[in-house]
Amino acid sequence: MWQLFQFPLCPFSRKVRLMLGEKGVGYELVRESPWTRRDEFLDLNPAGQTPVIVQGQVALADSNAICEYFEETIDKAPMIAGSAPARAEIRRLVAWFDEKLYGEVVRPLMEERMLKRLVHRTSPDAKAIRDAMKQANAHLDYIDWLLDHRRWLGGPVLSLADLAAAAHLSVADYLGGIDWRGHEQSKQWYSGLKSRPSFRPMLGERMEVIGPPDHYDKVDFWE
């Protein structure tokens, strides 16, 4: 059985978990708090970041290296499918969500609402949270736009682009950073993802000290 080193609000671990769930790969969770910089974990991944996934002598780090590994080794539920340009578009969007959505929205929310409470023991910066929520709105606009042109974010079928976006948005949503009003396409798309068996287990998990808003784990979250 694979062991996945992660913590409940790690968006990159969530992306990998959605991938593993869609592909039907079993794994057990190992709680890792990367901010403690535990020596044994740094030996597994010098970057000191979750997720890392281990089975026997195989230890894989970096969420995209992990996703590509399972895409290559498990035929079920291809998540980077289609022609070479279609695959490039999926990967472009994964990078977009991993860099832009994470960097502009998820990382500042995690810093202000999770790490400052859990690790640094300081007060959150209200302006940083407002800025992140404003950026979140722009990202939902882009997702609405993609869904106006495509059935799923990366093209005609569910792909790693959807899993990456949903992983990041789910963490931002847990941290109260998403205002879904006015984003009907994004809401319906996200509601569909939330109801998938790959997604549901994560919605029940909680990070110590910090609770999510009421709508967080409800599939029909806007009524």
Added chain:
Amino acid sequence: MWQLFQFPLCPFSRKVRLMLGEKGVGYELVRESPWTRRDEFLDLNPAGQTPVIVQGQVALADSNAICEYFEETIDKAPMIAGSAPARAEIRRLVAWFDEKLYGEVVRPLMEERMLKRLVHRTSPDAKAIRDAMKQANAHLDYIDWLLDHRRWLGGPVLSLADLAAAAHLSVADYLGGIDWRGHEQSKQWYSGLKSRPSFRPMLGERMEVIGPPDHYDKVDFWE
């Protein structure tokens, strides 16, 4: 013919150019200064970043999506080769260099020594440059360590991991941020890469206003 939108000191464009060079894919350079945020370029890539590569109706953005595209479509000179775990290790290292080496060394050097001169018209921050050079030293230590254990950075054969590392180091070296002393393994490895036909054309190119140190374009750069 592919058109590659880039500027001379873009490390991610250099990674793609090394890949295209190794694979023998022809392309022409189109100069793009992403900091001007040109509308037509933002239409090609909403992230506003180089590289973007275009041929006919196909426009690809994000350096790793581009590299994976050419790895999939051009059999010559595989750069993500081997078993699935070996490929995951190559991708882990590419992410390491693209995130850590870039974020800790290349981006601050580009900010202080290129953008502040070319765009912001302010003075560089000497402490930021010292910090970047200190981080560069730590990265060379890690590359030395990898080369103590492997023929190439990602394993027994030349891979995208080498191209990514060399692309970032070449920009840092151009900007005077690399002190090669005490890093014999890294120097020999980098010297070998510099002498490859895929690399040599880049060494002759110059960014306006900013010149490289004397050793920059010499293959035997330490004598």
